[in-house]
Amino acid sequence: MSELRALTPEEFARAEQRLRNPAPGSRIEAAKEFGIDLTLLIEQLRLTPAERAQKLQLASQGLEPLRGIARRQPR
Amino acid sequence: MQFERAVRALRDAEVEFVIIGGVAATFHGSASVTFDLDICYSREATNLSRLAKALAPFHPRLRGIPDHLPFIWDAGTLRNGSLFTLTTDIGDIDLLGEVTGLGGYGEVKAMAIDVKAYGGSVSALNLRGLIQAKRAAGRPKDLLVLPELESLLEAEEP
Numbered sequence: 001m002s003e004l005r006a007l008t009p010e011e012f013a014r015a016e017q018r019l020r021n022p023a024p025g026s027r028i029e030a031a032k033e034f035g036i037d038l039t040l041l042i043e044q045l046r047l048t049p050a051e052r053a054q055k056l057q058l059a060s061q062g063l064e065p066l067r068g069i070a071r072r073q074p075r
Numbered sequence: 076m077q078f079e080r081a082v083r084a085l086r087d088a089e090v091e092f093v094i095i096g097g098v099a100a101t102f103h104g105s106a107s108v109t110f111d112l113d114i115c116y117s118r119e120a121t122n123l124s125r126l127a128k129a130l131a132p133f134h135p136r137l138r139g140i141p142d143h144l145p146f147i148w149d150a151g152t153l154r155n156g157s158l159f160t161l162t163t164d165i166g167d168i169d170l171l172g173e174v175t176g177l178g179g180y181g182e183v184k185a186m187a188i189d190v191k192a193y194g195g196s197v198s199a200l201n202l203r204g205l206i207q208a209k210r211a212a213g214r215p216k217d218l219l220v221l222p223e224l225e226s227l228l229e230a231e232e233p
Binding site: 003004018026028038050055059 | 079101105106109191199201228
């Protein structure tokens with residue numbers, strides 16, 4: 001089984017360029033028009049997979065109380 | 076959700092599983108936040124016993140079912156079903172015996188990639204597999220994440 005690794009500096013530079021300057025007709029351009037914040041993806045791609053997992057843990061813990069409040073709101 | 080604690084428990088018990096869903100998407104670079112752990116697991120009898128044992132300390136219950144209704148967490152219960160949406164002491168965990176658009180554990184494992192995270196190695200669905208599964212599931216919440224996943228795939232293509 002192959003391993004998911006952090007991008008090499010060259011791979012990251014290529015991905016960043018594509019995300020900052022989406023090619024016309026590309027899926028990245030479509031995502032931008034859809035409303036995806038591509039700068040967030042660039043920041044994620046700077047990290048290793050383990051660092052991304054750690055960041056998710058922190059974000060999930062931080063947002064969990066708000067999620068509970070939203071659930072309790074009367075409709 | 077205590078993702079690391081859940082993954083370590085499964086790994087320590089030698090459960091055969093592949094991380095799918097939001098956590099797998101995060102490994103690949105998604106910026107979306109998820110609050111549950113989704114795994115596809117082997118339906119082999121030994122694995123069901125390991126899975127039951129691994130999660131037992133966290134007192135799994137079926138999500139959305141009143142607490143007073145009886146629920147027995149053991150390998151027998153796992154044998155009688157395939158999809159379990161659980162709430163546990165460490166957060167929500169979804170167990171899938173098969174994944175829409177991909178198939179059972181064998182097919183999912185064939186599309187898995189090894190990830191070094193949570194203090195060791197863990198299998199996670201690859202990016203193409205995630206996109207395939209989300210597209211096949213076709214629910215609004217699945218389709219919403221497709222543009223992000225497809226962007227990551229395109230950005231990382233050689």
